Amino acid sequence: MGQGFEVMVMAPDDEYSAYLQQSGCRFIPLHFNNKTENPVADLAFYRQLKALYRQHRPDFIFHYVAKPNIYGSLAAAAIGIPSVAVITGLGYPFAKRNWLFQVVKQLYKRALRKTREVWFLNNEDAKIFINEHIVNIEKVKVLPGEGIDTEYFSFGNHSAKKESEPFTFLMSTRLLKSKGIGLYADAARILKKKNYSVRFELIGFFEQHHPDSISRDDLDRWQKEGLIHYGGFAKDVRPFLRRADCFVFPSFYNEGIPRCLMEAACMELPVITSNNRGCKEVVLNNATGFLCHVHDPFDLADKMEKILNLPAEERSRLGRQGRALVIKKFDIRHVIDEYVATLNADWAE
Structure with missing residues (x-):
């Protein structure tokens, strides 16, 4: 500087x-x-x-x-x-x-x-x-x-999505229960039963010995059910964000301002997050994404279904407005x- x-x-x-x-x-x-x-x-x-x-x-x-x-x-x-x-x-x-x-x-x-x-x-x-x-x-x-470095986290050259590729939700976080990973899996189960062609990706790292950590058994079970595709820990999240259609973060953790939300919005992704402290500062409801109720997988699934059914042009508008908000505030x-x-x-x- x-x-x-x-x-x-x-x-x-x-x-x-x-x-x-x-x-x-x-x-x-x-x-x-x-x-x-x-x-x-x-x-x-x-x-x-x-x-x-x-x-x-x-x-x-x-x-x-x-x-x-x-x-x-x-x-x-x-x-x-x-x-x-x-x-x-x-x-x-x-x-x-x-x-x-x-x-x-x-x-x-x-x-x-x-x-x-x-x-x-x-x-x-x-x-x-x-x-x-x-x-x-x-x-x-x-x-x-x-x-956040708004130049590093930029839209870049998104490749056009093929019609055969499923709609992709992404969650990137530390693998803690209070980050809402279980809610994400439950919402995935609700949407799967409605026969949507959807992919639910998760990236992040385990914190060994943390009292709030999810178990590997739970993660394995969700993967076997076909609910979640776990991609491990990513040093660079941008390729995952570029491939996704929407970012999801239903946290009930005592957040400050979640970096993952700023990164996703900065990459012009519409965002669904909980009406929780720290999270709601990054998302303008119905303008850059949607806020869902805390601890409520059904409301989360409703908001995800709402995003699914939006025209691509409308999702792009939400994403552009999200990036503008991050540049202005963060x-x-x-x-x-x-x-x-x-x-x-x-x-x-």
Whole structure:
């Protein structure tokens, strides 16, 4: 961007580390598990961050996901480095409201006192943190999602669909129950029984040991029934989006702003998603796609049938309007401007 900032990324060392370095980032490997509930491991993570911050002395830190937001904010404050916590979604603990929620709530409450600001991706997440007295409204900023590269995710050259090819729905997501995969399979079963020539594709990765993960047995059963065609994990989702006629995401997860919805809409696909926080921000009902009831496979099937029966020209119109909405609200340049403004304001103080 030519803004004069050096970007340092601390993250687990994986197959994407090289991409960060190729992009010009300075990469520092970090060891942590965002899913563990082990307090000893969490203490070790806090100490690791504190040591790294003391060693590398960044001028400003942005934290993402729960544990870095909590322990990273505390570590940064201990050394006197200003930071922002970016809450990209409330996730599993806030859905269950059990003992883990109470623990996470108190940890967030303590940690976020130390940050300059707390950024959210939708108003409802921000409202929950304020109503639960986790953070003061004065610190809150709501971003237009995490942003998306609207040039990378572009319509491109869709090949004309042959008449013999079935209508294709696509769902791309982490393979968690709360993302609505079971609802997708149930809606597929409803439509199959109406004798539509339809293909239901699913891509995404399993999160081993996640308490909300779907089982491989369920996935195998859906495939054997001919309901779902599972394509595994895709590093590049664009070829799948180009082949699809409609994107489906019936999530009841505590979403921030789902990247999969922004990607699909940006590729000019009509979208069906649930009337759920985060999801409904990306879809204008009856204008760029359809909103369905949460936890309702029959309403989801109705919306899918509605898309099926639309003229191709009308589906194309929904897709074009969806891309226009993403460019207006969620273009990555809007989000980068927020980061630059925050850093420049901090230097001016």
